[in-house]
Amino acid sequence: MSPRTAVVTGASSGIGAATARRLAEAGYHVVLTARRADRLEALAKEITASGHSAAAVALDVTDRGAVDALAASLDRVDVLFANAGGALGADPVATADPADWRTMYEVNVLGVLNTVQAFLPGLIASGDGTVVVLSSTAAFTPYEGGGGYVAAKHGAHALAGTLRLELLGEPVRVVEIAPGMVKSEGFALTRFHGDEEKAAAVYAGVAEPLTSEDIADTVTWAVTRPPHVNVDLLVVRPRAQAAQHRVHRKP
Numbered sequence: 001m002s003p004r005t006a007v008v009t010g011a012s013s014g015i016g017a018a019t020a021r022r023l024a025e026a027g028y029h030v031v032l033t034a035r036r037a038d039r040l041e042a043l044a045k046e047i048t049a050s051g052h053s054a055a056a057v058a059l060d061v062t063d064r065g066a067v068d069a070l071a072a073s074l075d076r077v078d079v080l081f082a083n084a085g086g087a088l089g090a091d092p093v094a095t096a097d098p099a100d101w102r103t104m105y106e107v108n109v110l111g112v113l114n115t116v117q118a119f120l121p122g123l124i125a126s127g128d129g130t131v132v133v134l135s136s137t138a139a140f141t142p143y144e145g146g147g148g149y150v151a152a153k154h155g156a157h158a159l160a161g162t163l164r165l166e167l168l169g170e171p172v173r174v175v176e177i178a179p180g181m182v183k184s185e186g187f188a189l190t191r192f193h194g195d196e197e198k199a200a201a202v203y204a205g206v207a208e209p210l211t212s213e214d215i216a217d218t219v220t221w222a223v224t225r226p227p228h229v230n231v232d233l234l235v236v237r238p239r240a241q242a243a244q245h246r247v248h249r250k251p
């Protein structure tokens with residue numbers, strides 16, 4: 001019989017990579033997917049070298065044909081961690097680039113839709129499937145300059161909530177994890193189009209933002225609860241962040 005399998009999108013870095021490691025340690029065969037094949041290969045080697053099981057598949061979640069082909073190639077899927085996403089641009093609504101907004105919607109919402117639709121038959125067939133959608137505190141609270149990302153993550157939140165309702169009676173849980181400030185590789189840098197100074201300013205004076213490992217721990221905890229326990233939604237912030245705009249910074 002094939003081993004229990006977890007598909008992780010956006011697995012080449014940050015929260016995706018950290019969660020893939022944790023799910024592998026928890027006994028899952030992890031299918032690592034992202035656009036950057038070289039990084040996936042390196043992570044698959046690392047996981048395999050530590051005695052666990054992983055495979056790397058280059059994938060763009062916005063390419064529905066490729067997502068369908070991956071789903072068709074797997075014998076089994078028990079967990080889908082729909083993690084691929086991100087922010088692009090930090091401009092006000094008045095002047096933001098619609099192309100950035102379109103990309104954010106494509107990845108954060110339609111990317112989740114593509115993977116959910118492709119893997120859902122397999123998740124149902126597993127008899128105990130779990131979808132984990134990585135949203136954000138931006139899924140609930142707007143902030144200046146966040147408009148396109150906030151809109152997209154509200155979309156991801158709506159998708160997760162709707163899916164949970166529609167799957168009532170099916171053996172599939174729908175979990176949403178909504179992190180606040182996470183200092184993860186690349187997130188802020190991508191948002192600021194590679195501007196390192198602006199990216200660093202996001203975390204300035206914050207002694208301990210969350211790490212990718214903190215979120216990996218949370219996702220793995222939710223996934224490994226008994227099958228009848230559906231952790232609907234978890235909002236996870238660092239102690240230094242009491243609300244979206246309330247961050248404790250040391251001078």
Ligand code: 8X3
Nearest residue numbers: 136137138179180181
């Ligand atoms: C990341 C949190 O505050 O940058 O999803 O939107 S925030």
